[in-house]
Amino acid sequence: MRHTAGLGELLRYTAELVDQGAEQVYRDMGLDYRARYTPVMRALAGGARTVGEITDASRLTQGAISQTVGLMIEQGLLRRQPMAEDARKSALALTAEGQALLRRLEPHWSLIFEAIGTLEAEIGHPLLDALEATARALEQRGFAQRLTEVRGLHR
Template identity: 65%
Template sequence: MNSKVTPGLGELLRYVGELVDQGAEEQYRAMGLEYRPRYTPVLRALGAGAETVTDITVRSTLTQGAISQTVSLMLKDGILARHQLEDGRKTGLHLTRKGKDLLKRLEPHWAVTFSAIRGLEAEVGHPLLQILTDTAQALERQGFGERLKEAASHRKDANES
């Protein structure tokens, strides 16, 4: 008995994420880089002018906690450094020389990445980035936990009828 169970949304999202990260990591190795894909949103935000964890969070779809964890790793890897902001209330972040060199090497790769995404979207016949964006926005309006409660309530009501 070896029949697969139909995967749920979370399982499929994790699997697709793993496949994307695996391909990205292969490409980074081919480029001779020791680089973690999770650094990308932080590097892109800093390259676009972000200066604090809050700025990075606003420019990405990640939580402040996830950004803070990634920033900690990037500080340890020597990609980022901290500096005091003029108002003295917050600490700023900036790319080190290593970080600037990394950003310069990765920017052309990110253009290629979006080209590969367009090719994937053409192959599957769906605008994946738009679908995921729309899904994230719908879940921000009404969380999945609330949706589960509603579905359970509807099922209970249907069984009682």
């Protein structure tokens, strides 16, 4: 019996393929860098300062961002510092090493979006637009609700 991959499986597999390719290029560039750092780096480059702001910018879970931030602090790319407006809270800042890495990554990210464009041309679909529309639809009516509705149709 042939198993047909479901949405979650295909999304995870596609993400793995993208991350593997990106990490290979980072190694080729001589960087000790994980693809999972990119949402944090891009959010910080865009002005985010806290885990919450990075979570909002990236749409990843707070747990995933916190875990990634911890790894980046261990690697010496980030540091926590008290926020001027509320010393009980901390802001994240790139270390000198993190800033140097960001300068190397920003031109590479432009190439990544060009590569995505070639992928979209090859498959004949605006992949980023489709994923964005999918995310918006699921934010409006979650997958659990959709499953419940379909289950109700089969009773």
